[in-house]
Amino acid sequence: MFAYITTAGQMKANKSLTVPDSSTEEKIKNAARRIFHKKGFAATRTRDIAAETGINLALLNYYFRSKQKLFDIIMLETMQGFLQSIKGVFNDELTSFDHKITAIVNNYIDLLIAQPDIPLFILSELKTNPQDLLGKIGMKDILMKSHFLKQFKEAVKAGKIAPIHPMHFIMNLMSMAVFPFVASPMIMGLGELSQKDFNELMTQRKVLIPKWIKALLKAK
Amino acid sequence: MFAYITTAGQMKANKSLTVPDSSTEEKIKNAARRIFHKKGFAATRTRDIAAETGINLALLNYYFRSKQKLFDIIMLETMQGFLQSIKGVFNDELTSFDHKITAIVNNYIDLLIAQPDIPLFILSELKTNPQDLLGKIGMKDILMKSHFLKQFKEAVKAGKIAPIHPMHFIMNLMSMAVFPFVASPMIMGLGELSQKDFNELMTQRKVLIPKWIKALLKAK
DNA sequence: GAATGAATTAATCAAATGTTTAATTATTTT
DNA sequence: AAAATAATTAAACATTTGATTAATTCATTC
Structure with missing residues (x-):
């Protein structure tokens, strides 16, 4: 047939x-x-x-x-591309913890300025589809077994940063970098910002977020 | 007819x-x-x-x-409910800036633990519908002309916090409180967390986020 | 308690939508 | 160049889906 x-x-x-x-x-x-x-x-x-x-x-x-099969291909490639852009940074054994933070934030924000629809797309569709996709692209290991996470845990042990659940750290990093793009219609509406204004704020965040993250890690 | x-x-x-x-x-x-x-x-x-x-x-x-009319009603009520829960806090002239931060974070997280689908719903549909909804519920004025924002600007003037665009502050607050709920399938997948684990982390964030926000406002 | 209007349902419609078929055109192979 | 295969299209099919109609049940009023 x-x-x-x-x-x-x-x-x-x-x-x-x-x-x-x-x-x-x-x-x-x-x-x-x-x-x-x-x-x-x-x-x-x-x-x-x-x-x-x-x-x-x-x-x-x-x-x-079928529509579904085409979608599955696009979804998989999109998630792989999204992950690819930071994969290298996470497991670079030669760079410092602080440098990785900066590199990750920069990579994310550059990617999202170029393709602002991606995060809401991924998050929306990931909710429908179960987590079999997460398994398929092996995101879990790349992130949770990364050199980056090891460095975080070592810094906690050494007393350099406050002892919080690693997931809080990941969430804070992703939140501050990604959320504005997910909420951009609301943010642009509230702040009466043009697309250009918005992108300028996001560009500022490339240097602000690493600073904030470091401050917040030492808090209390 | x-x-x-x-x-x-x-x-x-x-x-x-x-x-x-x-x-x-x-x-x-x-x-x-x-x-x-x-x-x-x-x-x-x-x-x-x-x-x-x-x-x-x-x-x-x-x-x-029609389906559309029913949806419009639900959408409007949802946004009003979402706003209602923090409206009071924003314009309370009697509470301190720090107290408002804590109150907002607590209100948001309690609401989102009870109704975790709301933020992704709002953000997804707000992207399709233009911003006429934002106007209809008057969110802009409630937020941008609030006593809370005035307090923020005063603190900047007084040199108590670093001079950043107010929108950065709003984004950071919303990001850290709301984003984990938007990304919960991914976060739970990555961190191998049960729904209960996740909610416990979110409950922790009620006290952590205000602390982080204050640290981050003074950064550099 | 008949009459009137509201609430509810079964059945149907019409348009939208994913998919397939059968034919046609373009390309490759022999 | 003929034959065979691949690419492309017009048309149609089969469901799905939002909406409507016409009849029926329920409640209220006089």
Whole structure:
């Protein structure tokens, strides 16, 4: 029944090494990524993806079989990309704890200024999908078994920072860097900020947050 | 055409003063609230609301005319409720700046432990709907013209805290209190936390966040 | 207690939406 | 160049889904 689709799948496997992003399959994925990121799975129409790609609706199922399968691919790639951008920092054995904080905040904020829809997309869809995705990308080990976390625990032991649950630390770091992007419509509304104003504030935070985090770690 | 519905609306206006939450209209709203909060507008099916209410689907339209109108009511009430819980604190002229911080954090976290779906719901739907909602509930004035903000600016002038954009302060406060709830699936997954573990961490944060915020305000 | 209006339901509609089919065009293979 | 395979499209299908209609039950009023 799906013989020709299987073949298409094979074509993809072959082509993906040689053909650039302008292949039909990549064009569909790019359009799908944009729309899924902006509207989420439930509010996205396959017809809209096809229209934005500039192809016939049937081609979407020809290449990806279903909306769900296409979504799963986009979701996985998105989470991998999100993780990739900080993976290196977390396990760099050569940099100090303080330097890692700065590097992580800088990486996150740069990424989010460029792609501000990603965090709300991930958090919304992660709630529907269970945590099998978290397992699939191995986020847990990358973060919780990282050199970064080891350094945190050592600093606690050495009495350099207050003894709090490591998760509080992770939450504070993520909160201050990521939340403003999740809440940007509200923040821009409340503060009467333009997109440019907002991005300027976020750029300021690249230097402010590390400072704040260090102050807060020593508190009390 | 909708004569009987108009009448139903009138009935509601009359009844709402005397009839308890067990009226059909309230039962529909309660079910709608639960499902909208959990799945958002796009993923919610009117049939699911009807089923959860235990009524015939047609009654939903009889009372509320459309899914959108029902949603608008829930959305407005949700935002008002969310705001209501901190409105008083913000403009209490009798309490200190530090006390307000503690009160706000406590109010927020108590509310979110009880209704953890609310922030992601609001932030997701606020992105679709423009900011006309923000205007409708007058959030801007309550927050930005508050006694709380005045106290912040005075403390900056007096040199008691570092001179940062007030929006940074608001973002930090909201981030640290609200973001963990928005990201709870990820946080619980990463930290291998049960719901109980998570709630305990959040309860700890009621005392930790005010401490952190104060430390961070003086940083550098 | 008949009459009137409100509340509720079963059934149906119409549009939206994900998916498939069958045919056509383009490309590759022999 | 013919044959075979892949890519693409127009059209249609089958469900889903929000909404409506027409009838029925329930409650209130006179």
